Amino acid sequence: xxxxxxxxxxxxxxxxxxxxxxxxxxxxxxxxxxxxxxxxxxxxxxxxxxxxxxxxxxxxxxxxxxxxxxxxxxxxxxxxxxxxxxxxxxxxxxxxxxxxxxxxxxxxxxxx
Numbered sequence: 855x856x857x858x859x860x861x862x863x864x865x866x867x868x869x870x871x872x873x874x875x876x877x878x879x880x881x882x883x884x885x886x887x888x889x890x891x892x893x894x895x896x897x898x899x900x901x902x903x904x905x906x907x908x909x910x911x912x913x914x915x916x917x918x919x920x921x922x923x924x925x926x927x928x929x930x931x932x933x934x935x936x937x938x939x940x941x942x943x944x945x946x947x948x949x950x951x952x953x954x955x956x957x958x959x960x961x962x963x964x965x966x
């Protein structure tokens with residue numbers, strides 16, 4: 855027999871107790887630039903996939919703001935390329951059965 859959804863909850867139910875004080879402020883979330891600065895302190899091959907996604911999003915936003923041809927634009931673009939090399943290698947592995955050498959496939963994926 856399934857529980858009744860319209861039944862009142864008892865105070866003993868785990869969902870009936872509030873373990874967090876609603877007046878407690880939430881922890882501060884880093885601003886996009888702060889996230890990039892914090893994550894770029896680590897070597898790029900040590901950044902996990904979740905951090906890489908968040909950092910890529912921030913770097914794409916920065917790239918859109920920068921003027922093409924500047925040193926900063928090139929730096930951000932190259933950082934994005936290096937940050938996503940694992941993704942390029944993963945996608946290139948799907949084409950490994952073709953006659954092209956794997957290095958060529960990775961190079962095409964890197965250049966984009």
